Amino acid sequence: MTWKDSEFWKNASPKELLDFFQSVEQGTDLKSLADHMLAEEEFCDLVFEYLWLLRSEEGSKRFLNDVNLTPELLMKFIYFGYGKQFLSGNFDSNAYFLQVRSLFNSAQSLRILSLAEEMDRDPTLKIHLLSNLDPQTWEAYFDILEEKNMTMQALLGIFSNLRENEIRKILLNSHTLYYYLRMMMVSGFKKFADETEKESANRKRLESILDSIHVWESFCQGLNDRFDFQAEAKLSPNKRDPDRLSLVLRELKKIPSPDRGDVLVYMRGNGAVLDVWEETTILSALGNFDRVGKYF
Template sequence: MRWKESDFWKHSSPREIINFLEALTHDKGLADWVLHMDEDPAFADMVFEYLWICRSDTKVVEILNSSEFSPMLLLHFIYFGFGKQLSVGNVDAVAYFLQIKDMLTSEQSLRLLALSTEMDQDPTLKIHLLANLDPQTWEAYFEILEQNSQTMQTLLEIFVNLRVNEIRKILLNSPTLYYYLRMMLFSSSLNGVENKIDQIDLKEILESIKVWEMFCQKIATEFSMKKERELSPRERNSQRLSVILRELLQIPAADRVDILIYIKASGALIDEVEESTILSLLQNHDTRGSFI
């Protein structure tokens, strides 16, 4: 097969690679291709060069989330990309893994989390994958913990290696993880268990996010969000955005983007139009002293 030849990868353009990937999935040859990468790490690295360049393409994202793409190979790709980031001076692991989280489905994140040994060696990646689980895959993950004779306490201890601002950023970017972590931390099943983490600090982080949880609940109560979602941006109640805007002005500018992500994920903001409107108004206020 031509794709096994190194010249194919060395001399093909990104567009040609995308066309190849489309044909590969159409012809049901993905399993053989993945198997060859699993067996030949050097070949995999050569392929990853192109997958990394084209990582935002929908076909590449589809393949990375395919059930035929083995978890170990996907882990190899993730670390390959991190090496690329480091080579250009981007050393922020949290920012990188947030990008990875956005690329992967909940199901594919769960498959990676099932690699318990590898995940235990990289708590930062593990937390971001947990942040990508939906309620259904969370239940499946709890079953994995039980099968491996692990406890909720073991899960909480992965936060010991992260700074407070990193934990807060991750939780703001994943309301689902915030919800489950809060549920676990305040669970009676943890009472009397000696913690290796500072539970008080973690509780303080959760309490600081709960303020925004309650704010989003207040928005949902005061405005009919179901009706709002059925309207065009021009027809929606502008007062809702005004309330959100006033609240964001009360916090440091550096925290606003993450808070805004949480507000949107919690349903108080409807779409990218509203998000970009808020960001634009905040920028005007910071640079000009007014919203216009």
């Protein structure tokens, strides 16, 4: 196998490496590669170096989401990238985890979350991986919690060490996580009778954040009642109803400019903002308004 030759990793061109990640056979060969990565730290770092450089390529993403890569290896890759970003300067851990979570699908995120001890040491990563779960894997995650005798408070407790703006940013960027937390708050209301003072304060803070996002959920629902999002999406931008974007601009103008990008991501996820063109147009118009007092 080519990958067993250390000279391959030292001398291969980016194209050769990408071809390797795209074509490596699943099953025995990939399992053998993963085992060697676990056994040889220097070799593992060499593979991660190139995986990190090629992380945006679909071939690399397919490689990272293969079941033969153990959760332990995936955690090593996450922190390998963390170190690379940290050393590059101007580091924002939230921005990093937003980026790295996009590399993993829902099933692979669940496998990493199964590393309970490691997850408990890094609540920010844990929340970002939770935000990757789809409804089916959420149910599987609840089963994991039950197996480990973890309570709902233990799940909510992961938010206690994060700042409000960090939590809000994460939830605005993950509709599924926001939805499940709201559902948990409603279904678990009677289970909070025996909570401690600290747990109560943590829950109320999270409820307040969820309520602030619910305002935007209601706004998007109101737009959905008034406009046909699916029909509008089929039209070219200049044929769409301008009233919808006018309403979005009017509401976003009311909030601080640093918060607008995350709210726009939320709106796009809810269908109220249809595509990248609308997203960039709205941000450009708001920037103009902040500078000269008019959108265009």
